[in-house]
Amino acid sequence: MARPLSLGAERPGSRDAAASYPNSARRSGRKPGIRRALLPLLGLVLVTLSACKTSPVTGRNSFNLFSAQDDVALGRDAYTEVLANAKVVSRGAQKDMVERVMSRITAIADDPGFEWEVTLIDDDATVNAFALPGGKMAVYTGILPVCQDEAGLAVVMGHEIGHVVAQHGTERMTRSLGIDVAFSLLNTGDYEALARSAVQLALELPYDRGHESEADEIGLIYMAKAGYDPRAAPLFWERMGALAGGRPPEWLSTHPSPETRTRRLEEAMPKALEAWRRAAGEAP
Ligand SMILES: [Zn+2]
Numbered sequence: 001m002a003r004p005l006s007l008g009a010e011r012p013g014s015r016d017a018a019a020s021y022p023n024s025a026r027r028s029g030r031k032p033g034i035r036r037a038l039l040p041l042l043g044l045v046l047v048t049l050s051a052c053k054t055s056p057v058t059g060r061n062s063f064n065l066f067s068a069q070d071d072v073a074l075g076r077d078a079y080t081e082v083l084a085n086a087k088v089v090s091r092g093a094q095k096d097m098v099e100r101v102m103s104r105i106t107a108i109a110d111d112p113g114f115e116w117e118v119t120l121i122d123d124d125a126t127v128n129a130f131a132l133p134g135g136k137m138a139v140y141t142g143i144l145p146v147c148q149d150e151a152g153l154a155v156v157m158g159h160e161i162g163h164v165v166a167q168h169g170t171e172r173m174t175r176s177l178g179i180d181v182a183f184s185l186l187n188t189g190d191y192e193a194l195a196r197s198a199v200q201l202a203l204e205l206p207y208d209r210g211h212e213s214e215a216d217e218i219g220l221i222y223m224a225k226a227g228y229d230p231r232a233a234p235l236f237w238e239r240m241g242a243l244a245g246g247r248p249p250e251w252l253s254t255h256p257s258p259e260t261r262t263r264r265l266e267e268a269m270p271k272a273l274e275a276w277r278r279a280a281g282e283a284p
Contacts, residue, residue, distance in 0.1 A: 057217060070170065070186060072113065075195075076115065088120070099118060101150060101157050102118040115134055116135040117136050119137070121138050121139070131164050139153075152236045155233045158223040159218075213260075216265060219233070227276070
């Protein structure tokens with residue numbers, strides 16, 4: 001795997017723009033000079049304003065240079081790379097179930113134009129699932145026995161969809177690349193480089209606990225709105241915990257401790273149950 005892009009984190013553009021303005025203005029003493037000096041600063045202010053986002057469901061404020069359309073473009077490239085050597089399940093009841101859960105949850109998800117797609121990967125030894133920025137997802141057959149049924153699978157996929165709609169992947173990329181590098185890659189349309197970074201982050205580095213808890217909460221509300229009983233969520237995580245034993249599977253090891261997770265799910269449960277009952281009442 002190519003090394004991730006990590007240069008430039010210490011070089012925020014704001015410092016250069018702010019520092020150069022007073023000197024150049026003093027030197028020239030002319031209005032066009034002032035205007036020229038102000039342009040980068042103005043650009044940065046606009047970028048910064050448009051980079052402030054609010055997560056759906058939780059209302060958390062975040063800083064992310066990438067638009068939903070950027071997420072879609074780089075996620076598409078990254079998905080091709082990830083699936084290049086995967087053994088894909090192309091038909092059958094399991095594949096149908098995975099696609100049904102995807103379409104039921106994404107039908108009610110906050111969606112500014114993501115490109116939803118899920119692939120079931122034939123790998124019974126891998127208890128895992130992941131999503132890339134923009135809506136591309138993979139579920140490994142190894143996690144299906146832990147899901148037990150469709151509601152259990154909705155817990156996993158709701159969580160992954162939560163990462164997508166809150167744009168966690170590119171929020172992390174904004175942080176790890178640094179504002180100026182991320183901005184210049186976006187400006188030049190270098191989605192290949194961005195995709196490499198996205199793959200590396202999605203598959204190898206754990207999300208922080210804040211992102212995990214947020215994905216849990218969004219997933220819980222979404223699965224309920226899609227008509228799946230949200231009480232399946234704490235039960236699923238208990239099974240994952242029991243399965244882990246001394247050596248937790250990769251997905252679990254990067255997620256919050258079982259106690260924290262259960263507590264937070266229980267806090268959000270009344271709201272989820274209300275959404276579930278409403279969805280059931282509205283169903284034809
Ligand atoms: Zn996660």
